[in-house]
Amino acid sequence: MGALGQYIESAGVATTQISLIREHTEAISPPRALWVPFMLGRPFGVPNDAAFQERVLIAVLRLLEAPAGPVLVDYPEDAPESDDSVTGRVCPVSFRGSVDDDLGASLAREIEELMPWYDLARNRRGRTTVGLSGVTIEDAACALGSFLRQNTIAVFHGLSAGATLKLICEDIRAYYHEAAAARPGTPDAAGIQNWFWRQTTAGHAFLELHKACLESADESLRQLCATSLVPRTVLREMTKT
Amino acid sequence: MVRLADLPEWDRKGKLDKVKELGGFDQRPWAKPPPLGHCRIAIVTTAGLHRIGDRPFGQRATDYRIIPGDTPATELVMSHQSVNFDRTGFQEDHNVAFPIDRLNDLARQGMIGSVAAYHYSFMGATQIRDLETKACELAGLLKKDDVDAVLLTPV
Numbered sequence: 199m200g201a202l203g204q205y206i207e208s209a210g211v212a213t214t215q216i217s218l219i220r221e222h223t224e225a226i227s228p229p230r231a232l233w234v235p236f237m238l239g240r241p242f243g244v245p246n247d248a249a250f251q252e253r254v255l256i257a258v259l260r261l262l263e264a265p266a267g268p269v270l271v272d273y274p275e276d277a278p279e280s281d282d283s284v285t286g287r288v289c290p291v292s293f294r295g296s297v298d299d300d301l302g303a304s305l306a307r308e309i310e311e312l313m314p315w316y317d318l319a320r321n322r323r324g325r326t327t328v329g330l331s332g333v334t335i336e337d338a339a340c341a342l343g344s345f346l347r348q349n350t351i352a353v354f355h356g357l358s359a360g361a362t363l364k365l366i367c368e369d370i371r372a373y374y375h376e377a378a379a380a381r382p383g384t385p386d387a388a389g390i391q392n393w394f395w396r397q398t399t400a401g402h403a404f405l406e407l408h409k410a411c412l413e414s415a416d417e418s419l420r421q422l423c424a425t426s427l428v429p430r431t432v433l434r435e436m437t438k439t
Numbered sequence: 440m441v442r443l444a445d446l447p448e449w450d451r452k453g454k455l456d457k458v459k460e461l462g463g464f465d466q467r468p469w470a471k472p473p474p475l476g477h478c479r480i481a482i483v484t485t486a487g488l489h490r491i492g493d494r495p496f497g498q499r500a501t502d503y504r505i506i507p508g509d510t511p512a513t514e515l516v517m518s519h520q521s522v523n524f525d526r527t528g529f530q531e532d533h534n535v536a537f538p539i540d541r542l543n544d545l546a547r548q549g550m551i552g553s554v555a556a557y558h559y560s561f562m563g564a565t566q567i568r569d570l571e572t573k574a575c576e577l578a579g580l581l582k583k584d585d586v587d588a589v590l591l592t593p594v
Contacts, residue, residue, distance in 0.1 A: 199485055199593040201567035202574050204464050206483070206589055209578030212472035215591035219454055221443060225461035226567075228591075229469055235442060239525030239594045245532030248541065255541045255590075259480070259551065262472050262588050325513040327530050329491050361497055368518065375527050387525045421498050425564065426520045434449065 203228030214261045216241040216254075217270070227268045230261035234273040237387065243277040250278070301406060302343015304399040305370075309339050312377040319380035328372045331365040335373050338366045346406055349414075360411070360418025364426050367404060374400055395432045404428060405436065461567070472588040473552070481555035481586045482506075483577070485563030486529070486536045486594040487519030496520060496562035501569045503577060506558040508539065521564040524594050536594055555586045563593060 200223050203213040207229045214230040217223035218238055223231045234254060236243045242251040254273060261269050320326045331338055331354070345351045345363065353362045371394065378390045395401040404427060411423035428436075443451045472478050487496045489504035495518035496504075506515070512533045517526065528535040539558065545551045559577055561570060581589060 199563065199591050200461070201464065201570060202483060202485070202561070203591055204466065204468060205571050205574035206578045206581070206591075207468040207470050208466060209575050210470050211578050211581050211586060212470040212588040213591055214588065216593060218593050219443075221455060221458055222461055225458045226464045227467070228464075229467075237525050237528075238523065240528040240535050241592045241594065242535050242538050242541070245528045245535045248534070248544070251534050251538055251541050252544060255538050255545065256550070258590065259475060259478075259545070259588075262475055262478065267469055268467060323531070325515075327516050327526075330495055330516050330518055361495075364520070365495060365518070372526070372530060376530050379527060379531060387527045390527050391525075418498075426498070426522055429522050430453075431447075431450070431523075434447075 199223075200226030200228040200231065203231070212262060214258050216258055220270075220272075223270060227270075229267045230258075230264060230269045232258040232261060232271050232273050236277050239387075240277065243275075247278070250275075300343070301346050301399065301403045302340065305339045305343055305403055306336065308399045309335055309370075309373070312374065315377035315380045316373055319376040322380065323376075326372070326376060328369050328376065330372075331362075331369045333366075333369075335369060338369045341366050342370065342403060342407065346403060346410065349410065358418035359416055360420075360422035360426075363407070363419070364422055367407070367427060370400055371404075374398060391429070391432070395428075395436070408433075475551055476549060477552040478587045479553045479555055479585050480542060480551050480588050480590055481581055481584065482537060482539060482542065482558040482590050482592060483561070484537055484558075484592045484594075485561045486592065487517050487562035487564075488515055488537055488560040489518065490514045491516050499565045499569075500562045501565055501573055503559045503561050503573055506537075506560055508554055508556050508558060512540075519562055519564065519594065529594075536592065538590075538592070542590070552587070555581070555584050557584055 199215055203215050207213045217231040217233040220233040242254050244250050257273055351359050351362055353359055374394050375390055408423045408428050411419040491514050493504050498520055515533050534540050542554050546554050
């Protein structure tokens with residue numbers, strides 16, 4: 199992010215930016231930056247809190263009034279914690295069956311069971327972020343299950359196997375996340391992540407896919423598992439347990 | 440939060456190791472914008488956002504996608520290659536990563552001059568120096584849209 203500030207400002211357009219990792223911003227020293235104490239992925243702190251987001255936005259825009267730079271300022275306000283981070287609630291969805299030998303079949307069943315929660319989330323929000331792959335969630339699950347069984351996939355037009363699976367997995371994960379967040383109370387990102395990776399067939403299928411990709415002769419699949427499939431924190435935790 | 444002191448040792452070390460790759464930006468560019476109340480502002484994000492029909496970002500992509508200012512939130516999706524950040528916030532409310540509604544609010548209040556017609560998105564999981572060519576190209580486009588200042592937002 200800081201590099202973009204350097205490049206765009208050098209071309210004559212003023213920039214101001216949010217910094218999520220202060221040490222990285224210090225190293226690049228862009229013209230104006232506001233370091234915020236928020237989790238990665240949430241530069242404006244908290245969803246559905248317009249007043250909080252506006253305070254952060256005003257603070258970062260005010261840096262444009264600085265007489266000289268570089269400027270790196272710390273934002274003083276933490277993001278409010280969700281109710282769930284205190285209570286430890288995760289997700290009210292429990293699944294009927296355990297994971298069977300056919301991950302694809304288990305995944306399809308789980309997706310069907312989550313459908314009411316997903317529909318609720320989509321209707322409440324008026325939007326969904328599922329849809330990158332351009333196929334239905336059922337077809338996405340089918341494609342992943344098929345790859346896990348046969349190690350082949352019908353690639354999307356012009357894309358590698360790794361890129362095709364990335365889009366499919368993004369849709370499946372978004373579907374689960376959106377369904378989980380429909381539960382009562384404020385969604386908690388850590389709780390949803392923990393639920394996805396430890397309690398769902400989808401998380402199990404992603405970990406199996408990760409193993410398969412590690413050993414693949416296809417470079418696009420090795421790239422997929424390097425950074426684009428399972429978070430580093432999850433891989434560390436899973437290898438410990 | 441991303442205070443390095445709060446992270447596990449392995450994660451802290453990884454982020455500190457990356458600092459070594461970020462040196463060499465020795466210039467101190469400084470463009471003076473007009474007063475905030477007269478500033479036309481665009482958002483440039485590295486969140487890998489785009490409209491649902493646009494090409495998704497690929498591995499190490501250095502190009503950008505255009506997000507017209509009137510793009511409905513229902514059409515915004517994310518194809519960032521990294522999975523090492525939270526997506527649930529964006530799924531809940533796009534403004535937590537791409538604060539277009541908040542920026543429009545400030546324009547209505549008169550705190551900023553106006554909001555640009557076009558905004559732009561990169562995919563941040565790439566070599567930062569590979570972004571220079573497209574960033575310079577983007578600066579030219581921003582000037583044509585009479586943009587005075589850019590709000591840069593990472594994930």
